[in-house]
Amino acid sequence: MRLDEQVLVFDADDTLWENNIRFERAIEAFLDEVAPPAPSRAAARATLDGIEAANAARHGYGSQVFLRSLGECHEQLHGRAATAAERDRLAALAASITSAEVELIPGVAQTLAALARRHELLLLTKGDLAEQQAKIDASGLADHFKAVHIVPEKDVAAYRRLIDTHTLPPERTWMIGNSPKSDVLPARAAGLNAVYIPHQHTWALEAAELDPADGGVLRLATFAELGEHF
Known part of the structure; x- marks a missing residue:
C-alpha cells in the first residue's frame, strides 16, 4: 500500500x-604506493581513516580535504614531507574523484x-x-x-x-x-x-x-x- x-x-x-567508489579507487592506488612503510596495508588504511575522520570534523568534505588527508597520511607513514613529484601524484589522485560524469x-x-x-x-x-x-x-x-x-x-x-x-x-x-x-x-x-x-x-x-x-x-x-x- x-x-x-x-x-x-x-x-x-x-x-x-555512485560516489564513494571513486574515493575507494583513489585510496587503493594511494595504498599501493605508501603501504610498504606501514606495518601492513590494513594499518596504512586505518591511519588514513583516522586522519580523514579528524579532517572531516575540522574542514568538511570534498576533494581538497581528501588531498589534505592523503598528504598528512603520506607524511605520517614515511616520516618526512612529500617530494614535489609525490605531491603531484597525490593531487592527481584527489582530482580523480571529481569527474564530471x-x-x-x-x-x-x-x-x-x-x-x-x-x-x-x-x-x-x-x-x-x-x-x-x-x-x-x-x-x-x-x-x-x-x-x-x-x-x-x-x-x-x-x-x-x-x-x-x-x-x-x-x-x-x-x-x-x-x-x-x-x-x-x-x-x-x-x-x-x-x-x-x-x-x-x-x-x-x-x-x-x-x-x-x-x-x-x-x-x-x-x-x-x-x-x-x-
Missing part, C-alpha cells in the same frame, strides 16, 4: 549516484520521476558546495526537487533547519539515504521518518548502529522499491 502526500528528502551521494544508481531516474508526480521532493546533501552542485547539475535530476540544500554537515541541527525552512510536517516527512550516521540517525533525532537503502560502497566513516525495533525507519534493498511504498 502506497502512502499519499508525503515529503521525501533525498540524500545524493551513493543514494542517487555522474553514474546514476539503477532505477533512480525512473523512480524519481514517478515519485515527483505524487509527492514533494527535496534534496539534502553535504560536502563542498561547488563540487556537489556540479554533480547535481550533471545528474539531470534537479528539476524533480522543489528545493536543493547543500550543507557542511548533516546533523540534527541541519535537519531542524530544513524542517523550519519548509515548515515540514515531521510525521509525513521521510529522509532517504544510504548512511546510518548522516541520513537516518540525525533525521530520526529531529523527529522525521527515514528510509535506509544500504550501499555496498558506503564510506566506512558513515557507519552507525540502527535500532532494529525503530518503526520509524523503513529498510529497502533497492532505490526502485521506493515506488512500492510511496
